[in-house]
Amino acid sequence: MGINGYGTIGKRVADAVAAQPDMTVVGVAKTRPNYEATVAVESGYDLYAAIPERADQFGEAGLETAGTVEELIEASDIVVDATPSGVGADNKSLYEAADTPALFQGGEDDALVDVSFNARSNYEAAADADSVRVVSCNTTGLSRLIAPLREAFGIERVRATLVRRGGDPAQSDRGPINDILPDPKTLPSHHGPDVKTIFPDLSIDTLGLKVPATLMHMHSLNVTLESAPDVETVRDALADEDRLALLGEDLDITGTADVKEYAMDMGRPRGDFWENAIWDESITVKGRELYLFQAIHQESDVVPENIDAIRAVLEAEDKATSMARTNEALGLSDSPNPYPRP
Amino acid sequence: MGINGYGTIGKRVADAVAAQPDMTVVGVAKTRPNYEATVAVESGYDLYAAIPERADQFGEAGLETAGTVEELIEASDIVVDATPSGVGADNKSLYEAADTPALFQGGEDDALVDVSFNARSNYEAAADADSVRVVSCNTTGLSRLIAPLREAFGIERVRATLVRRGGDPAQSDRGPINDILPDPKTLPSHHGPDVKTIFPDLSIDTLGLKVPATLMHMHSLNVTLESAPDVETVRDALADEDRLALLGEDLDITGTADVKEYAMDMGRPRGDFWENAIWDESITVKGRELYLFQAIHQESDVVPENIDAIRAVLEAEDKATSMARTNEALGLSDSPNPYPRP
Structure with a gap:
């Protein structure tokens, strides 16, 4: 999967995708270098320039990029658009041009997409959709x-x-x-x-x-x-x-x-x-x-929903299997000690 | 009227009583000297010691007292108890001993009083009551x-x-x-x-x-x-x-x-x-x-209600007359320029 936008939602979705046994992060696209971009690279994610004209800013900040956002979209089965409200609408044509299905976030308008999505409520409605909005x-x-x-x-x-x-x-x-x-x-x-x-x-x-x-x-x-x-x-x-x-x-x-x-x-x-x-x-x-x-929790409750939406669009699993797998991979039902075990 | 307790509500009720054409502040009782006590004296209110054993603290702070809270209660037609929640209940016996009707605030229990009061809703119910609670x-x-x-x-x-x-x-x-x-x-x-x-x-x-x-x-x-x-x-x-x-x-x-x-x-x-x-x-x-x-506004919306409760208990005016007089005396319907006019 590609993740376009690596802020509050995008970085969480990337980590959640990486935690799934049946998914791989192709890369993440970001507009500019900052601490989040640094951690993305340290996490092993390929970094793509969301604004090609500003791509050299990453090099100046010592961060290697793997290409432009268009290349990320081409290389992905599906893209999660986690850009700020309204920017997703501007990006839609990029996904359509590459014939890559796209998930948008709740800040976008319902009219932009084929279906608005909540895993528990209407998982099946997203099957084979070109564009899905994971609600806010x-x-x-x-x-x-x-x-x-x-x-x-x-x-x-x-x-x-x-x-x-x-x-x-x-x-x-x-x-x-x-x-x-x-x-x-x-x-x-x-x-x-x-x-x-x-x-x-x-x-x-x-x-x-x-x-x-x-x-x-x-x-x-x-x-x-x-x-x-x-x-x-x-x-x-x-x-x-x-x-x-x-x-x-x-x-x-x-x-x-x-x-x-x-x-x-x-x-x-x-x-x-x-x-x-x-x-x-x-x-x-x-x-x-x-x-x-x-x-x-405004920063994270949509994260498992994005993961399920990926499987729903790709028709990879049924609803119950997807939700259970997402929950298990995230550790949603566990209460572990917070420190890593030796 | 006497006002027992001169904090957030008491000081506002005292000023509101002083603004009424048909009411006089006999004095205010306070437990200890502070800036509010200083302003009370500067406002021309006689200061009474709410805790007689601590009365000399006022003298040490350069504030003259007119007597104890019992003397204030004796000298008043009605007392507004504006002490902290629960203290009013402790004070009730003082008012009963002096046969002085008392208003309590919303922090006291309904069971403490003859009637709970809101001017618009049940003005007449307070007529001739010994104890009235102005609700919170x-x-x-x-x-x-x-x-x-x-x-x-x-x-x-x-x-x-x-x-x-x-x-x-x-x-x-x-x-x-x-x-x-x-x-x-x-x-x-x-x-x-x-x-x-x-x-x-x-x-x-x-x-x-x-x-x-x-x-x-x-x-x-x-x-x-x-x-x-x-x-x-x-x-x-x-x-x-x-x-x-x-x-x-x-x-x-x-x-x-x-x-x-x-x-x-x-x-x-x-x-x-x-x-x-x-x-x-x-x-x-x-x-x-x-x-x-x-x-x-938690600090002030009960102030006009206390004023009306005084008239209701003393049967001084009917509801419409009292509420209108309170409103006019406070300037509740006016929107003047905030600076004093020469």
Whole structure:
């Protein structure tokens, strides 16, 4: 596989591809040299120049390149476009010219692609597609929860308030500082309509806020179900899902910082938390009304979804096999000691 | 009136009492000398020692005291207890011993008092009461909104996510920094049951979060109405309420910091924003489902409510007269230039 764009998502997808027994990283394309490019080379990835005119910047920085992004695309069975929002749309013609299927990220528009993708919800829809959009971190988190609830209990309406981190930890040009902002001020936020690219007939209302935090998003969720299960039945249905992590009371996880600390203590790469982090104690059912809190790690929850999307497009495995293989290769269900063993 | 406790709420209530044409500040009681005590004396308030054994600390700090808190209570027609949560309960016997009616704040338990109070919702219930609790900032904000909606459209269910500031601006020992916490992790937060002290038969579910911000709380609100008004009808009903401020699109207020900046630009004391700050653009109606965002200034929205509670207990005025007089005396509807005029 080729990875075009080697920032927050691209570097994680590259490492995740390298961890799969049935995949190989052909190379990664980057616009400019920086610490991420240095680590890419040290990780053994061939580095391609995303902007050919700037290719010599890499040489000046002491980084060898293997060619241009066009050459990377030609050499790949499939390309994961992990460039910034909107740039993916500009790149589409490159993939089409090489007749290489491409995965885009959630910042791109649904209209750009053949299908918007969430592994749990619509894996099969991506088969043999030329272009697939792996939906955004928040839409992924909502879809993973909606799919099993819909199957088990039916859903009349979803209402979600998304309390969003202002920026990622390294995005030092982002705010807010000491503020709480409706974002957007009008309803719905884009998340509701985005979830409907996965579940077209779902009734969902989303409200977005932005706060001075960088670690994870937080969802305050209400789902009006079509039936009235007891809370244990709902908990069991969610506990069956590998990409929903129920944070038990014994873990004593107070907020997003504890979730990240937990991921680091488990030795996960970059402290990533790929699953929806659902507070078990928050799961509440009153008649047909379900409430819960879940935190979403914006930098990593789409990583396993990109891996599954690759297999889905190439029709390499069925859904259950792909998701299980991805989970195992990433160590999604393990809790190892964080230090390498001798 | 006497004010026992001269911190965030007490100092604001004292200034608000002093601004009323029909009220006089007998004095304020404080536990220890600090900048707030100094400003109290400079404001012309007689200072009483809340802890008689520590009374000489004031003298050592160069602040004259007029007596002990018991003497303040004896000299007052009514006392506003603005001491920290839980201390009010300890003080109740002092007020009873002096046969002086007392107002408590929202941090005290509903069981402590004859009646929990919100001016718009149940003014008359406080008539001749010995003890009244002015409900907390968040409960006040919710009650002010619920009362007119219930009257105009009926309410089937309220669902609210309260994104709470971690601490007040001067509470430098409070967190979080860079975190988003379910607070509490279980549902409901105490706010729903607290609102039911005002509207006993209301169906309301509240979820609480805590974020790294100090300026105001933010409510993400859903109300399932009993009828299906159009959005203009709802907006008109809310615009009729003096203590609901609809922030129009033209004001270009992006978040809580802009609301506070707006209050300071208007010359309001301490930059207080007494009204619910409702984003006009956020008001959305889909069938019987109403959604909106409102910000609540935790330090000040209960101040006009304390003033009205005084008149309600003493049966000095009817509800409409009291609320209008309070609003006018505080300058709640004015937008003056912030600098004093010559």
